Amino acid sequence: MSRVVALSGGVGGAKLALGLDRVLPAGDLTVVANTGDDFDHLGLRICPDIDTLMYVLAGLDDRERGWGRAGESWRFMEALRPLGGPEWFQLGDADLATHLQRTYRLSCGETLSSITQDFFKRLDIAARVLPMTDDPVRTQILSGGRWMDFQDYFVRQRCEPLAQEVRFQGAAAARPHPAVLEALHGPGLSAVVICPSNPFLSIAPILALPGIREALRASGAPVIAVSPIIGGQAVKGPTAKLMKEFGLESSAAGVAAHYGNLVDIFVADEQDANASFDAGTNAVFRQTWMRTLDDRESLARQVLALSDAWRTTGP
Amino acid sequence: MSRVVALSGGVGGAKLALGLDRVLPAGDLTVVANTGDDFDHLGLRICPDIDTLMYVLAGLDDRERGWGRAGESWRFMEALRPLGGPEWFQLGDADLATHLQRTYRLSCGETLSSITQDFFKRLDIAARVLPMTDDPVRTQILSGGRWMDFQDYFVRQRCEPLAQEVRFQGAAAARPHPAVLEALHGPGLSAVVICPSNPFLSIAPILALPGIREALRASGAPVIAVSPIIGGQAVKGPTAKLMKEFGLESSAAGVAAHYGNLVDIFVADEQDANASFDAGTNAVFRQTWMRTLDDRESLARQVLALSDAWRTTGP
Numbered sequence: 294m295s296r297v298v299a300l301s302g303g304v305g306g307a308k309l310a311l312g313l314d315r316v317l318p319a320g321d322l323t324v325v326a327n328t329g330d331d332f333d334h335l336g337l338r339i340c341p342d343i344d345t346l347m348y349v350l351a352g353l354d355d356r357e358r359g360w361g362r363a364g365e366s367w368r369f370m371e372a373l374r375p376l377g378g379p380e381w382f383q384l385g386d387a388d389l390a391t392h393l394q395r396t397y398r399l400s401c402g403e404t405l406s407s408i409t410q411d412f413f414k415r416l417d418i419a420a421r422v423l424p425m426t427d428d429p430v431r432t433q434i435l436s437g438g439r440w441m442d443f444q445d446y447f448v449r450q451r452c453e454p455l456a457q458e459v460r461f462q463g464a465a466a467a468r469p470h471p472a473v474l475e476a477l478h479g480p481g482l483s484a485v486v487i488c489p490s491n492p493f494l495s496i497a498p499i500l501a502l503p504g505i506r507e508a509l510r511a512s513g514a515p516v517i518a519v520s521p522i523i524g525g526q527a528v529k530g531p532t533a534k535l536m537k538e539f540g541l542e543s544s545a546a547g548v549a550a551h552y553g554n555l556v557d558i559f560v561a562d563e564q565d566a567n568a569s570f571d572a573g574t575n576a577v578f579r580q581t582w583m584r585t586l587d588d589r590e591s592l593a594r595q596v597l598a599l600s601d602a603w604r605t606t607g608p
Numbered sequence: 609m610s611r612v613v614a615l616s617g618g619v620g621g622a623k624l625a626l627g628l629d630r631v632l633p634a635g636d637l638t639v640v641a642n643t644g645d646d647f648d649h650l651g652l653r654i655c656p657d658i659d660t661l662m663y664v665l666a667g668l669d670d671r672e673r674g675w676g677r678a679g680e681s682w683r684f685m686e687a688l689r690p691l692g693g694p695e696w697f698q699l700g701d702a703d704l705a706t707h708l709q710r711t712y713r714l715s716c717g718e719t720l721s722s723i724t725q726d727f728f729k730r731l732d733i734a735a736r737v738l739p740m741t742d743d744p745v746r747t748q749i750l751s752g753g754r755w756m757d758f759q760d761y762f763v764r765q766r767c768e769p770l771a772q773e774v775r776f777q778g779a780a781a782a783r784p785h786p787a788v789l790e791a792l793h794g795p796g797l798s799a800v801v802i803c804p805s806n807p808f809l810s811i812a813p814i815l816a817l818p819g820i821r822e823a824l825r826a827s828g829a830p831v832i833a834v835s836p837i838i839g840g841q842a843v844k845g846p847t848a849k850l851m852k853e854f855g856l857e858s859s860a861a862g863v864a865a866h867y868g869n870l871v872d873i874f875v876a877d878e879q880d881a882n883a884s885f886d887a888g889t890n891a892v893f894r895q896t897w898m899r900t901l902d903d904r905e906s907l908a909r910q911v912l913a914l915s916d917a918w919r920t921t922g923p
Binding site: 335336337362365366368369370371372373375376377378385386387388389390391393394396397400411412415416 | 731
């Protein structure tokens, strides 16, 4: 029975997920991964957030580049170019093993969640990582009156287009993975952690699934969000840019306001201790910038301590 | 209009195809590639003979290893192993670009021949290489009462099972590529070359297609076969082993007898000059072992000279 459920996107979220995985006993952590960024490329099903979580939790990630696998090589891309293949999305040689094996197993009728759990088990990852759903959900961005697929916006156009709106195609009809709802309803649940991922692109698709918000509210455990914005800047990615484009204050307080009463404890960085949060926000301030492995573990411990305190003293 | 049509399998045939490509003017050579070895692996369509021809003709082949690409790397296979992927068929990182891009284009509805011609053009290969057909043909081997797929026999079981029979599933219903028949019927045709490929596994599938044998007989050009057996040994692969298992003499003379009156000129190696050929065999003896690029060009020139002489003096 999971004690902690974490909602996560890719890089930023995976850092805290790794910290939680390292400080919690095996079996205590369930990570719900965003699948709204998933897409098909060259006939391969690519699941960027699941893969980032897999590489980070298995210690296979490239920490300097910030994405993909450490020691990755690019012979495939070099050979694809002269054949006229698409170059805008970089597929590393080792990374391809994940995509090909997954795509093949999907084509044999296996579910994404079953394949994901098998991969994580084979890589000796203790945490249980579940795709938010086995049904197709596709994040799209409205810009200049045109809906763009997420990877087109994020990778090909490097988040440059002005975003007017975000939608999650298929979310309303998608069923959250049953084990996600089960974990959220579990009597042993002590915390729901919203990782420092992009609230609009990584966490919103998970929350858009039918029943997820209700399950968070009904869980009895505190919902603790960690701010992806520190001192007005996103640690990585387009969070701050998007907030400006949506007319929101691109700050930790803005993120807290966005989550509203869904969140019981909002963990912002110490840098933002003097910022003005909405009256309804229960903001606490910690060192949230995760540069080292120690930072990841330390933040994980503090988040768990906050949930323990909340359950003892109440909201 | 093609002046020379060559029928070829993989490695052995590709050596002579390269020689022909180098000595003939651009546009004069059409190579008909066996597709009976094609198979699906990990969701990828793999065409071993087309790929060998492509790498050899583009100068990208690994001459020392004898298959695949020069300077190939194996990061994909190393990453596939821990994920539980199949290990029996080696997929190089650069080689994967061919398989993925082809499989993707096939899934978009393009034909194998169209994709093949595009790849060869992009790699600046002068010869026109056509898959024998765009329809599925699958070579299978009967052993111990069980039909095995070709790659299972050839790669996974390293040709070890005793072969009782070979069949080409789908061949009877397959249509030879129209450009193959057109080239064989062309008025400018001066030679049909059967490359030194395995007669039973690489050339037989081409000859099994409806209309191909008839087109060879009706072409008016001499059909010249180069022996894949030198001094009783196959240069590479299971040709000699198969001949023994089929109760045939595993020699150049045995190959000539197998081709029978389909072939006008049978080019055997000088080593076999004293062997006894069937009375009906028009055998000539040349240095056929192709170790160097010069050997390939030299044999190609001699084959073309034989066809010129045949057309002048008649059979």
